[in-house]
Structures are given as structure tokens and as C-alpha cells.
Amino acid sequence: MTITCVDDLQRLARRRVPRMFYDYADSGSWTETTYHANETDLAAIRFRQKVMVDMSNRQLGTTMLGESLAMPVAIAPTGLAGMQHADGEILAARAAERFGIPYTLSTMSICSIEDVAAHTSRPIWFQLYVMKDKDYIARLIDRARAAGCSALVLTADLQIMGQRHKDVINGLSVPPKPTLPTIANLATKWRWGLGMLRTKRRTFGNIAGHVDDATNLESLAAWTASQFDTSLSWDDIKWIKDRWGGKLIIKGIMEPEDARSAVDAGADAIIVSNHGGRQLDGALSSIQALPGIVAAVGDRVEVHMDGGIRSGQDVLKAIALGARGVYIGRAYLYGLGAKGEEGVSECLEIIRKELDTTLALCGLRDIQDVTSDILVPGTYPE
Ligand SMILES: Cc1cc2nc3c(=O)[nH]c(=O)nc-3n(C[C@H](O)[C@H](O)[C@H](O)COP(=O)(O)O)c2cc1C
Ligand SMILES: CCCCC(=O)C(=O)O
Secondary structure (H helix, E strand, C coil): CCCCCHHHHHHHHHHHCCHHHHHHHCCCCCCCHHHHHHHHHHHCCCECCCCCCCCCCCECCEEECCEEECCCEEECCCCCHHHHCCCHHHHHHHHHHHHCCCEEECCCCCCCHHHHHHCCCCCCEEEECCECCHHHHHHHHHHHHHCCCCEEEEECCCCCCCCCHHHHHHCCCCCCCCCHHHHHHHCCCHHHHHHHHHCCCCCCCCCCCCCCCCCCCCCHHHHHHHHECCCCCHHHHHHHHHHHCCCEEEEEECCHHHHHHHHHCCCCEEEECCHHHCCCCCCCCHHHHHHHHHHHHCCCCEEEEECCCCCHHHHHHHHHCCCCEEEECHHHHHHHHHHHHHHHHHHHHHHHHHHHHHHHHCCCCEHHHCCHHHECCCCCCC
């Protein structure tokens, strides 16, 4: 199959990844209104075509929190990536390193922090979910530091989980329970199955054996409900920040007021995010929320964004509206599910080319010069 865009990788992933895990990625909560709005609101923005300007020697390089990036894109934390493809987190982190962008490892990963760090030389970023067991969380933070992680991403928008209907129907669990429909579906995914037979990494690498057993969880949602700390508040940032001692990014900010609270609490950057439409269904799309948050705190911290980024054009639109950089979740997961490490590399290369060509056709040569001037007034949120 010839791959021309991220949608092609998605089609291939749909064929190759067991339905339970493909559906887990391609889901939003409830009606999926926000999940789809993240993409459609980006698509509605229009570029201004600018001609007859020198477009030679273009450059896409930038920084996020002082780290050099080949383009303003990072890999978003996504749980269970090692179920999209055997050893998924290691493969994706290696592809990100080779390309020259940061990789964020989820607390809910299959490969552990130490395992991913041992297979990469660029420091990874670690995403933290706060659970009730504070000693365990303190140890997890220490493990991230010891493994050389260069930023901690605290996710603020998932202390309880938004219901994703397909996960309930499929009985999502890790490892999959041997029900008839699951076995019948797995039998058609031989490539995936071979990978899983070859690897030992088949359960939650960071959690298993530490917090109440996550190896045979009833369902991801039930386990989360029993383990996550629903009392988490701004007051908790201090001990987390002190324990960590490094750069702190707070993820899941959709309101200017929360953005100010995050900055006051000591965040070095925030991520404008509705969790890819997987939490509060009916929330604004990320691109709609971005300009108001940039206006509120953009002069005090870096503002990052995620949600709906499927192309280099989407990246450019977010940069034009004030994001320092964006994260990709599903886009890279589809590459991973389709072709493993090579698929993630292909995804990044597709996005790079689309970003480069679009920048040139908008009449610019340097990503650092991008402003909302490249967008058609009235087509973008202000
Ligand atoms: C399958 C999947 C798993 C995710 N797991 C996590 C996670 O463990 N931690 C987290 O902070 N965000 C998680 N997210 C949210 C992403 O970090 C990110 O906010 C979202 O995917 C961005 O939207 P996009 O997929 O449209 O790029 C997950 C998203 C998906 C699709
Ligand atoms: C317990 C949370 C699982 C990962 C996650 O954040 C998601 O599925 O959106």
C-alpha cells in the first residue's frame, strides 16, 4: 500500500491492529463531538497564498523548553502504545530520536521508563498520572529523574475517565481477555501476534507489581477509578515540583483562568489540550481555545497544544495562533500500528514535508517568522 498521508497510515493500522486497541486509539468520549471538532476546526482555517518571494533555504527547527527540535512537534503521551505494536514505546521513542523531536512516555505505558531510556540516547519526557498512593508517585518521579528524563508532563484532565463507548463494548483490558470475539479478531492479526509472541513486554511496565495489580485489570476504566487520586488540586503541584526538581509541563488546560493558575503554581509550560476529545465531550476544540490562553499567559510561559493534528498544515496553523510547539497522539499511533518504528518515521516525514511546503507557499522561509498573518482573517479563532 502506498502511503501518502497520515490517513493512509490510519487505514493500514485499522487492518493490522486488533480491533480492541485500534478502537481505543480512534475513540473520543460519549458522542465524540470534541474529538471530531479538534480536526474539523483546524480544517476550517485558511492560509493566505503568497507568491514571488524567495523561498530557498527554508528552516523548520525550533526549541521547546530550550531543547532543539527538527520541527515544532513532539510525541504526545499515549497509554498502551505497546499494544498497538509490540515494544511500541521503544520503537516510537527511537523514531522520535532519529528525527530529532521529543518523545513523551505515558505513566500507562507497556515498556517501562527504564526500558525506553535504555534504548534511546535523547532524554525522553515523562507524563505523570497522580494516584492515591503518594509513596508510589514519589518513587515514580524519582525513577523518571534517575532515567534521565528532561521534562515532567503532569496531566491535569484525567482524574476520572470520560467514557469511550467502544472500550466498554470491546471490554478493553491489558492483556486482552480471551473472549470469543477477541480471539476471532486476534486470529486475523498474525503480524501483531508474532510481535507479541517475540516480546516480553505485554503488561503495564511502570505500574505492574507496584500499585494494586494492573496486570489482569477488569477494565482500564474500573482500574483507573480505583487508583487515581480524585482529590488532586493546584496545592499538590508544589510537592510534585519539589520532588521532581526539573522542568514541569502541565497538560490539559482549556481555560485562561486555569492557565494562570498553572503558571502561578510553577509550570514552565502548559499544554492546551482536551485529551484528544477523550475526556470532557462537548468541550471546545483545542485550536479554538489556544488564542485566549496565549493572550492570558503567553508572555510568561511556553504554550504548547495538542488535539487533531494530522498534517504539517495543522502544525503550521497552531504555530500561527501562538503555540510554541504541538504534540501528536493518534497520528503517530497510526504509524506505529501500521508499520512499527518505520511507520512512526514515515508519519514524521509526511508531517515535515507538508509543513515545509505549506510554509513556502505562504511565502515564508523560517518557522520562527510565522504569525497569524499567514491566515485568512475570519477563518481562524481570535
Ligand atoms: C490512545 C490514546 C492514549 C492516550 N493516553 C494518554 C496518557 O496516557 N496520558 C496523557 O496525558 N494523555 C493521553 N492521551 C492524550 C494525548 O496525550 C493527547 O492529548 C491527544 O492524543 C491529542 O490528540 P490527537 O490524538 O488528536 O493528536 C491519549 C490519547 C490517545 C489517543
Ligand atoms: C488511565 C488512562 C489511560 C490513558 C489515557 O489517558 C487515555 O486513554 O486517554
